[in-house]
Every structure is written in structure tokens, then in C-alpha cells.
Amino acid sequence: ELPEETPLRVRLLLKDPQGAVLKELEAPGVYRVDRTAPTARVLGPETAEKVDVDVLVEALDGKGAGISTVFLWSCEEGRPWSLAAESSDATRPVRWTAPHRGRRCLAATASDKVGNVAPPPAIEPQLRIRVSTPEPYIARFSVETGDYVVPGGYAPDILRRYPEVLKLVR
Numbered sequence: 001e002l003p004e005e006t007p008l009r010v011r012l013l014l015k016d017p018q019g020a021v022l023k024e025l026e027a028p029g030v031y032r033v034d035r036t037a038p039t040a041r042v043l044g045p046e047t048a049e050k051v052d053v054d055v056l057v058e059a060l061d062g063k064g065a066g067i068s069t070v071f072l073w074s075c076e077e078g079r080p081w082s083l084a085a086e087s088s089d090a091t092r093p094v095r096w097t098a099p100h101r102g103r104r105c106l107a108a109t110a111s112d113k114v115g116n117v118a119p120p121p122a123i124e125p126q127l128r129i130r131v132s133t134p135e136p137y138i139a140r141f142s143v144e145t146g147d148y149v150v151p152g153g154y155a156p157d158i159l160r161r162y163p164e165v166l167k168l169v170r
Contacts, residue, residue, distance in 0.1 A: 004035045034063040037118040040070055040108035042127040051101070051133055054093035055085075059110040066113045072096055073107045073121050077128075081107065081121050098131040105129075 002008070010027040038061035045053070059067045067090035074084035074096070085096040090110070098104060105125030109118035 002033045004033050006033050008032065032063075034065055034112075034114050035116060036063050037116040038062070038067055038110040038112045040110040040118065042072070042106045042108045044127065045129065046127065047130045047132065048098070049132060051098040051131060053096050053098060053129070053131065055096050055106060055108075055129075056093050057087075057090075057108045059090045059108070061110075061112045063112070065116075068111045068113045070094055071109045071111075071118075073109065074098075075105045075125070077103065077105060083120075098129075101131045101133045103128060103130050 008031045010031060012023075012025055012027060013021055014023040015021055038059055040057055040059040043056040043058055045056070055072055057070050057072065059070050061067055068088065070087045070090050071083060072085040072087075072094045073081045075081045084106075085094050087094045094108070096106075105128055107121035107126045109121060111117040
């Protein structure tokens, strides 16, 4: 429960089951209490041609303990954040699979090797990415509404622009 930045010296005691000290030694150096979570931010990319994206993240630990895990968060504009991916290698991009094509918001947080964890992201994203996969999709017909239902991420008027798709679906 020491305040942050308190200088410490550490003494190790090895005791037997009865409590008698068998060995005593001091750990060399001065240590400091670290309760500061590392920072992380998404650097890119802003567009992707496929749903599997390597997201560049910069994670920094100002106290020097080192980054343990990088967390990548994703959401649709105005929706709650969800944990999308994580990586234990802060030197490499985080591999993320977008749930579908379209625009997504991204943010990153991190934890350090002494257990400090940054909280989930706030409302404002660090980056907005546009995923535009060239893969085909299948629209389904809704009996209740009489409409063709297009997978998430596609423009609502896509079936009107491509009447040949309507013929294939019917």
C-alpha cells in the first residue's frame, strides 16, 4: 500500500517451518512502486481489402516494467466497445478479424508486466477503419417484410444497383 514512486530496498528472508531464519540477503538496488498503466494507440491502417487485418499499435510503458499484453477494441459508430483481439508481442501488429465489411472504430489499451492494466477505451475512437472485402455475399429474403436482407457492412441500396443479383436470388 505504499504511494507510487516510493523508493524501496528489498530484504529477502528464507525461514524454516518453525520460523527460524535460515538465510538473509538484500536484493541489490533501489526499487520504486509502479501503479501507472501503460498507454497504447492504434496507428493504422485506415483501410483494408480483407477482413483479416494487421493493425499497427504503439504501446508504451513509462515506468519501464515492459508491456505484457496489447488489447485491441472494436465497435460500430455509437455502439459499445468490445474486445476484438489481443497480443502478447507489443513489437508486432495485432491480427484482427473484422466481423464484416464496412466502417469500424478501433482503440488500443495495454497491460504491463507488473499487472497495471489500462481501462477499456472511452467513447472517442483512436482510428476509424474501412474494410472493403471483394468477397461475394448471399442476400436472404425475409418472408415477414418481403425485403432482401443484406449482410452487415453493405450499403442498403446494393441490390438495387446490381439487378442481376436480384435475379439470382429470386
